[in-house]
Amino acid sequence: MSVILEMDVLIPWILAMTFGVFVGSTPGLTATMAVALIIPFSFQLEKEAALAMVIGVSFTAIFAGDIPATFLRIPGTPASAAATLDAHRLALNGKGKQTLLVNLLCSSLGGILGVAMLILIAPELAAFALKFGPYEYFWLCLVGLSLGVTVSSNGRPMLGVLAAVIGCAFAYVGVDPLTNKSRFIFGFEELSEGLNFIPAMIGLFGMSEVLKAVVGQSGTLSSQPTAGPFRWRNSVVKIMRHFPTVLQSVLTGTAIGALPGAGADIAAWGAYGISEKTTRNAKPVFGEGNWRGVIAPTSANNSAVAAAWIPALVFGIPGDAVTAIVLGAFLVYDITPGPALFETGNADFIFSIAIVTQLLLIPAGLLGIMIFSQIAKLPRGIVLTAVVIFSVVGSYAMNNSMVDVWVMFGFGLFGLILEQHRVPLAPLILGMILGPKIEVYLRTGLISSSGDVQIAFSSVISKWFVLMLVLISVYPLINRIRTKLGNNHDARRQY
Amino acid sequence: MSPSEKMTESNQSNRVSSSQIWLIAGCYFVLLSFNIQTPLTLNKSDPGPSFLPVICGGIMVCGGVYMLTVRLVSGQQISYRKPLSSTYSRTMLVFSYLVLLPLMGFYFSTFLFGVLSMRQMKVKMIPTLVSALAVVVLVHFVFIVLFGIQLPSPPNLTPYL
Numbered sequence: 001m002s003v004i005l006e007m008d009v010l011i012p013w014i015l016a017m018t019f020g021v022f023v024g025s026t027p028g029l030t031a032t033m034a035v036a037l038i039i040p041f042s043f044q045l046e047k048e049a050a051l052a053m054v055i056g057v058s059f060t061a062i063f064a065g066d067i068p069a070t071f072l073r074i075p076g077t078p079a080s081a082a083a084t085l086d087a088h089r090l091a092l093n094g095k096g097k098q099t100l101l102v103n104l105l106c107s108s109l110g111g112i113l114g115v116a117m118l119i120l121i122a123p124e125l126a127a128f129a130l131k132f133g134p135y136e137y138f139w140l141c142l143v144g145l146s147l148g149v150t151v152s153s154n155g156r157p158m159l160g161v162l163a164a165v166i167g168c169a170f171a172y173v174g175v176d177p178l179t180n181k182s183r184f185i186f187g188f189e190e191l192s193e194g195l196n197f198i199p200a201m202i203g204l205f206g207m208s209e210v211l212k213a214v215v216g217q218s219g220t221l222s223s224q225p226t227a228g229p230f231r232w233r234n235s236v237v238k239i240m241r242h243f244p245t246v247l248q249s250v251l252t253g254t255a256i257g258a259l260p261g262a263g264a265d266i267a268a269w270g271a272y273g274i275s276e277k278t279t280r281n282a283k284p285v286f287g288e289g290n291w292r293g294v295i296a297p298t299s300a301n302n303s304a305v306a307a308a309w310i311p312a313l314v315f316g317i318p319g320d321a322v323t324a325i326v327l328g329a330f331l332v333y334d335i336t337p338g339p340a341l342f343e344t345g346n347a348d349f350i351f352s353i354a355i356v357t358q359l360l361l362i363p364a365g366l367l368g369i370m371i372f373s374q375i376a377k378l379p380r381g382i383v384l385t386a387v388v389i390f391s392v393v394g395s396y397a398m399n400n401s402m403v404d405v406w407v408m409f410g411f412g413l414f415g416l417i418l419e420q421h422r423v424p425l426a427p428l429i430l431g432m433i434l435g436p437k438i439e440v441y442l443r444t445g446l447i448s449s450s451g452d453v454q455i456a457f458s459s460v461i462s463k464w465f466v467l468m469l470v471l472i473s474v475y476p477l478i479n480r481i482r483t484k485l486g487n488n489h490d491a492r493r494q495y
Numbered sequence: 496m497s498p499s500e501k502m503t504e505s506n507q508s509n510r511v512s513s514s515q516i517w518l519i520a521g522c523y524f525v526l527l528s529f530n531i532q533t534p535l536t537l538n539k540s541d542p543g544p545s546f547l548p549v550i551c552g553g554i555m556v557c558g559g560v561y562m563l564t565v566r567l568v569s570g571q572q573i574s575y576r577k578p579l580s581s582t583y584s585r586t587m588l589v590f591s592y593l594v595l596l597p598l599m600g601f602y603f604s605t606f607l608f609g610v611l612s613m614r615q616m617k618v619k620m621i622p623t624l625v626s627a628l629a630v631v632v633l634v635h636f637v638f639i640v641l642f643g644i645q646l647p648s649p650p651n652l653t654p655y656l
């Protein structure tokens with residue numbers, strides 16, 4: 001532990017985390033890219049400093065994605081998409097800095113609790129995760145999609161379902177992963193690898209916002225995000241008041257993050273959905289600037305990053321792309337994942353780094369918030385133009401291809417049209433994330449069970465997920481009946 | 496009130512309704528899905544690459560039918576926000592930028608777009624020129640110097656001159 005607190009470890013560590021904030025908050029640059037870019041620098045340093053840098057960046061970039069999500073409505077990473085709805089609305093109400101402070105503290109807290117769970121129950125949780133077969137993953141994804149649709153549909157479930165279906169349809173563009181047959185590419189070979197998710201997200205949330213922005217005579221927007229003060233005391237009180245939501249979201253994030261391939265984005269949406277379902281009479285409603293809508297996804301996504309280490313450290317199975325790159329870095333320093341890791345003391349060393357990283361996240365994150373809030377003070381004409389340029393360059397940078405730029409622009413226009421018809425955008429993004437997974441797990445399950453559908457319902461885990469799916473589907477109906485009965489009851493009392 | 500909410504509610508009578516759009520989109524998607532080739536070596540238990548796309552198209556059709564039915568029975572329809580003229584001009588400006596980007600290269604087209612876009616959004620001339628230049632320099636530093644990403648450059652016309 002004392003080794004990691006020496007200056008020659010701490011300085012590169014903090015610099016790397018600042019780099020993570022910078023990359024994560026730039027639209028088009030992902031957490032995976034941040035970790036991949038820091039590795040060549042880390043090889044020049046001692047093992048302790050190198051691993052601290054790599055682990056530090058992997059946690060920081062996820063939080064940093066929330067910064068442009070709050071100020072510009074552009075999620076920096078897919079894991080930030082769930083927090084965008086309420087965080088941007090709060091920024092429009094003049095609480096930009098406070099929203100990000102709450103976000104930062106919850107990310108740090110979620111990360112610490114996630115790492116604590118990693119230390120306590122890693123082997124048990126990993127063994128549970130291994131019980132998941134294709135059908136269990138299929139049901140999990142379907143539950144996640146249903147939960148996300150009911151929560152983010154702004155009271156229009158039919159339009160939410162249709163938006164999610166369109167998202168799934170877009171996700172099926174490209175070569176089918178199981179048969180290698182092209183689908184919906186219309187002769188454009190560039191689309192064979194499918195529509196890139198990042199440009200689509202930038203277009204839907206960022207470009208559509210720029211295109212529809214109303215600029216007044218003074219060059220300012222009629223409604224624009226404001227940084228405002230941090231309000232430290234008020235923010236801490238808010239987190240304490242919603243501490244059950246933090247705990248609930250950390251548990252959700254850990255459970256989902258521990259499943260290989262599930263990832264922080266699904267964890268954030270899952271926590272957001274559960275928080276909405278367990279909150280009675282939320283005011284303002286979720287999506288309109290509710291603090292729980294910020295606290296739940298941000299606590300969950302960082303704890304999911306920690307939990308993704310469970311299968312990685314115990315079995316050497318990376319939970320997501322970031323963990324896969326970090327595992328590669330471990331191997332360079334002769335740290336081999338597996339049960340032996342816990343006997344040699346290397347696991348304790350990694351856990352120590354992960355815990356201190358969560359604490360260092362606060363100063364690194366504050367620096368990012370302060371720099372970004374200065375940008376928010378500029379005239380909106382300048383900011384919106386810069387957003388377009390960064391969106392274009394960020395999309396181009398994904399594959400050095402203009403196709404991704406046109407995809408981004410196309411999704412921007414599509415988002416604009418959908419919003420004009422009051423179709424919620426969040427379910428569409430969720431459909432794009434989960435659509436391919438739903439298809440692959442369902443078809444893999446059918447192949448492995450020789451087409452026997454009954455096996456999809458046979459395991460205890462599957463049964464639980466099916467029960468949850470039924471409850472999620474029936475809940476809006478019950479809610480509507482309850483509201484109608486309540487109205488009738490009030491009407492009778494009046495007379 | 497958000498900017499989008501400030502947009503005017505348009506007259507609904509002279510417009511193709513949302514339900515019809517969903518219906519048409521759904522039918523088109525189902526047709527496209529049926530045209531996906533099924534490989535000869537497909538596993539017997541695999542429903543194939545067109546299975547879920549057909550289901551998605553089917554849900555879109557069902558959604559369109561449901562919305563049409565609701566509209567005909569109750570006369571209700573989801574209201575529509577008409578876009579402002581500034582949305583059209585900004586869309587055209589961004590479109591022109593994307594067309595010019597590979598032709599003129601990143602530096603010139605981005606500076607030109609920056610100036611025109613900021614002027615359109617009523618930023619004064621001097622701040623416009625300074626900001627457009629600053630954004631180009633910033634993008635150059637971050638993407639080209641720091642990350643080594645190659646941005647679009649103008650085509651080399653020397654052999655043709």
